[in-house]
Amino acid sequence: MYSSILRERSSSFTLTSWIRIFSRNMGGGPRTFPGGLNKWQWKRMHEKKAREKENKLLDQEKQLYESRIRSEIRSKMLGNTHNSSEKTTQSHGPVSSQEHIKSLADRFMKAGAEDLWNEDDGPVKKSNHGSGSIDSTIEVRRFVSMGNDKNRIFDRSSRGYSSMSRGGRFKRNESSCDEGDEFDGRKFDTLSPFATNFAGKKEKVKSARNVNGVMRNKGLFSGKKFRKNDSSTEEDSEDDGKLNGWMDLRRTGSSASLGNHDVKLTKRVNRHVTDDELYPPLDINVVREDLSKRRLMENVVEENVESRDSIYSRKRFDESCISPLTLKALSASGIVQMTRVQDATLSECLDGKDALVKAKTGTGKSMAFLLPAIETVLKATNSSNSRVLPVFVLILCPTRELASQIAAEGKALLKYHDGIGVQTLIGGTRFKLDQQRLQSEPCQILIATPGRLLDHIENKSGLTSRLMALKLFIVDEADLLLDLGFRRDVEKIIDSLPRQRQSLLFSATIPKEVRRVSQLVLKRDHSYIDTIGLGCVETHDKVKQSCIVAPHESHFHLVPHLLKDHISTTADYKIIVFCSTGMVTSLMYTLLRQMKLNVREMHARKPQLHRTRVSDEFKESKRLILVTSDVSARGMNYPDVTLVIQVGIPSDREQYIHRLGRTGREGKSGEGLLLIAPWERYFLDELKDLPLEPIPVPDLDSRVKLEVDQSMAKIDTSIKEAAYHAWLGYYNSVRETGRDKTTLAELANRFCFSIGLEKPPPLFRRTAVKMGLKGIVGIPIRK
Numbered sequence: 001m002y003s004s005i006l007r008e009r010s011s012s013f014t015l016t017s018w019i020r021i022f023s024r025n026m027g028g029g030p031r032t033f034p035g036g037l038n039k040w041q042w043k044r045m046h047e048k049k050a051r052e053k054e055n056k057l058l059d060q061e062k063q064l065y066e067s068r069i070r071s072e073i074r075s076k077m078l079g080n081t082h083n084s085s086e087k088t089t090q091s092h093g094p095v096s097s098q099e100h101i102k103s104l105a106d107r108f109m110k111a112g113a114e115d116l117w118n119e120d121d122g123p124v125k126k127s128n129h130g131s132g133s134i135d136s137t138i139e140v141r142r143f144v145s146m147g148n149d150k151n152r153i154f155d156r157s158s159r160g161y162s163s164m165s166r167g168g169r170f171k172r173n174e175s176s177c178d179e180g181d182e183f184d185g186r187k188f189d190t191l192s193p194f195a196t197n198f199a200g201k202k203e204k205v206k207s208a209r210n211v212n213g214v215m216r217n218k219g220l221f222s223g224k225k226f227r228k229n230d231s232s233t234e235e236d237s238e239d240d241g242k243l244n245g246w247m248d249l250r251r252t253g254s255s256a257s258l259g260n261h262d263v264k265l266t267k268r269v270n271r272h273v274t275d276d277e278l279y280p281p282l283d284i285n286v287v288r289e290d291l292s293k294r295r296l297m298e299n300v301v302e303e304n305v306e307s308r309d310s311i312y313s314r315k316r317f318d319e320s321c322i323s324p325l326t327l328k329a330l331s332a333s334g335i336v337q338m339t340r341v342q343d344a345t346l347s348e349c350l351d352g353k354d355a356l357v358k359a360k361t362g363t364g365k366s367m368a369f370l371l372p373a374i375e376t377v378l379k380a381t382n383s384s385n386s387r388v389l390p391v392f393v394l395i396l397c398p399t400r401e402l403a404s405q406i407a408a409e410g411k412a413l414l415k416y417h418d419g420i421g422v423q424t425l426i427g428g429t430r431f432k433l434d435q436q437r438l439q440s441e442p443c444q445i446l447i448a449t450p451g452r453l454l455d456h457i458e459n460k461s462g463l464t465s466r467l468m469a470l471k472l473f474i475v476d477e478a479d480l481l482l483d484l485g486f487r488r489d490v491e492k493i494i495d496s497l498p499r500q501r502q503s504l505l506f507s508a509t510i511p512k513e514v515r516r517v518s519q520l521v522l523k524r525d526h527s528y529i530d531t532i533g534l535g536c537v538e539t540h541d542k543v544k545q546s547c548i549v550a551p552h553e554s555h556f557h558l559v560p561h562l563l564k565d566h567i568s569t570t571a572d573y574k575i576i577v578f579c580s581t582g583m584v585t586s587l588m589y590t591l592l593r594q595m596k597l598n599v600r601e602m603h604a605r606k607p608q609l610h611r612t613r614v615s616d617e618f619k620e621s622k623r624l625i626l627v628t629s630d631v632s633a634r635g636m637n638y639p640d641v642t643l644v645i646q647v648g649i650p651s652d653r654e655q656y657i658h659r660l661g662r663t664g665r666e667g668k669s670g671e672g673l674l675l676i677a678p679w680e681r682y683f684l685d686e687l688k689d690l691p692l693e694p695i696p697v698p699d700l701d702s703r704v705k706l707e708v709d710q711s712m713a714k715i716d717t718s719i720k721e722a723a724y725h726a727w728l729g730y731y732n733s734v735r736e737t738g739r740d741k742t743t744l745a746e747l748a749n750r751f752c753f754s755i756g757l758e759k760p761p762p763l764f765r766r767t768a769v770k771m772g773l774k775g776i777v778g779i780p781i782r783k
């Protein structure tokens with residue numbers, strides 16, 4: 001009897017049939033069966049039926065498995081890096097493991113598929129319990145569509161597939177089997193659709209594990225088995241010998257996709273798989289077709305991206321004729337693709353032509369002029385036999401921080417060039433130290449602010465003779481440097497430069513007047529390269545611009561409110577607050593610091609060491625607020641600034657654009673907010689072509705209001721008085737308000753009271769005269 005039981009067990013019977021046979025052998029059940037069959041004939045007939053079902057299923061599985069392999073090969077050939085969810089959207093793309101499992105599940109759930117579920121011999125039962133039951137179907141459906149846990153399972157199956165695609169063999173991760181994926185407190189070891197009635201059979205699975213030692217070492221999901229390569233045959237055959245109980249094993253350890261048919265019944269022989277087998281000719285054609293379709297799609301996408309707000313062009317640096325060592329430095333910094341301005345200017349600049357270049361803020365103008373600068377040095381070094389150490393390239397920029405920033409970028413590009421030096425000449429450092437540095441270290445590229453450069457030129461420090469070899473003169477923020485404030489200095493500098501040179505002017509804003517005065521620097525036949533385009537918006541689409549018009553007295557209350565609002569919604573906030581003058585900046589900073597906000601201050605009145613430290617810190621930081629004057633408005637590349645607030649009107653439209661341009665750099669998004677008083681509304685006319693949205697004045701939180709008042713009361717009166725004087729000086733210089741002195745004095749007094757001063761502090765007589773404010777009502781003069 002027991003030998004018959006064992007025979008039964010070794011056949012393809014399931015647990016239920018095993019129990020039934022056992023009970024029959026123990027004397028239960030009918031002795032004759034329909035059709036006059038005896039029990040052995042009856043049993044053999046159903047064994048045969050069961051085998052047929054198994055074979056049918058095996059065929060289906062095989063088909064799916066093959067298509068899956070083809071998909072994997074195809075995806076590998078296409079170098080597909082998309083995730084599975086993306087794959088599912090492509091009709092011709094490879095099938096993800098998730099898809100595959102879903103399709104299996106669907107197949108088992110189709111009408112009439114109950115037959116496939118029937119584990120018992122004989123006709124399909126309609127009961128809830130057992131094979132083909134609705135319960136099992138639901139279990140599989142739930143299993144397949146399970147939320148987070150499913151990823152673990154799909155992951156597991158996909159891991160198996162990916163291993164196969166690598167090694168040409170199915171390789172399962174042992175640890176993944178150990179994880180024992182658990183749903184609703186039940187433990188499922190497999191994704192096999194045969195794993196019906198999980199709860200009922202869990203015990204059996206468990207005991208099988210315990211009795212047999214470590215089940216996974218025997219079964220089809222043995223890590224050992226699938227990880228083996230050529231030397232695996234011996235162990236395989238040993239495993240095969242243990243497969244007598246495979247009906248048990250299949251419930252616990254089948255691969256996700258193959259169910260129990262992944263069990264190896266014959267010894268696995270490692271054989272060489274030919275290329276033809278691996279990549280059938282038909283598939284290659286399909287793959288080629290897919291590949292060309294995909295390329296076509298990529299091109300369309302690329303073009304679309306480029307035509308929108310992308311700052312990048314499709315040209316790569318290695319397609320240009322810049323030196324290989326510079327290319328090496330670029331790729332070391334992960335820079336491969338040119339930005340539009342670089343693409344538009346590089347060849348022109350390398351040809352030695354003069355150019356006036358306009359491109360939006362944060363689009364890589366510095367690199368656009370640094371690359372030709374390096375090429376110029378390389379060319380000039382080869383042909384120069386001068387005994388003095390010549391400066392071949394001079395770059396002029398308006399602020400010290402910007403000069404240092406450009407020098408740092410230049411040094412990074414020169415990383416692999418030996419003997420080429422970049423130096424800065426900027427205010428705030430000792431003149432003598434500049435001279436020593438210029439003598440002792442190489443300086444083919446000099447970056448300077450106009451004031452300090454002129455000092456060196458006028459003091460005959462030896463720089464003038466070195467500048468006689470100049471080949472390339474670059475003016476960054478050209479509109480500002482050619483504007484009245486700097487023009488006289490720039491003219492003097494130009495006078496001391498050789499006439500035979502190339503000149504390049506760069507800025508994000510080039511008003512008409514600047515185009516006219518650019519003749520001061522450029523040759524008549526220079527090129528004008530405008531990458532923004534006539535009539536196009538000069539700011540970035542990805543930067544949201546809004547404007548709040550509120551009485552000036554409320555600005556010191558509104559700024560902390562706006563900051564707190566932004567901080568509460570932006571985890572990695574990085575904010576710049578622009579104030580009209582250095583002293584107003586100082587007052588705003590002191591107030592915000594009193595309110596315990598994480599804030600730094602930067603303006604021209606601060607010592608250079610402080611400025612450098614703060615600038616470096618702000619570059620590196622997140623969750624920090626920089627309160628600053630216009631020293632930070634131009635060129636400064638502080639990465640990932642999330643919000644720019646401008647308090648009060650800027651000096652002009654250009655300055656608004658440059659300040660705003662501290663956010664949304666390198667094509668990123670950002671936010672800009674202009675906070676002005678009702679009488680400053682006229683300035684909005686200058687910005688009417690920009691997408692600036694007026695927003696209502698926010699309701700002030702009474703707690704913030706109280707906090708501001710208390711903090712303001714603690715601030716030293718001298719800071720407030722200095723702020724009042726600076727405020728008066730600034731608005732006096734603004735044409736629109738400066739004209740009507742009485743109104744200006746009135747507005748200044750309102751500002752004065754809003755910052756907690758009881759009366760306006762008196763002006764020096766000389767200052768009042770200079771400002772045209774002597775004798776104006778409301779402007780007290782110091783006796």
Ligand SMILES: Nc1ncnc2c1ncn2[C@@H]1O[C@H](COP(=O)(O)OP(=O)(O)OP(=O)(O)O)[C@@H](O)[C@H]1O
Nearest residue numbers: 335337338339361362363364365366367508635637
């Ligand atoms: N081709 C490029 N690929 C990737 N990043 C680049 C590329 N060119 C420049 N960058 C980076 O873009 C950032 C902004 O560049 P840059 O400061 O030169 O902008 P800008 O146009 O001069 O801005 P602004 O008008 O404010 O002076 C820098 O961090 C720079 O390293």
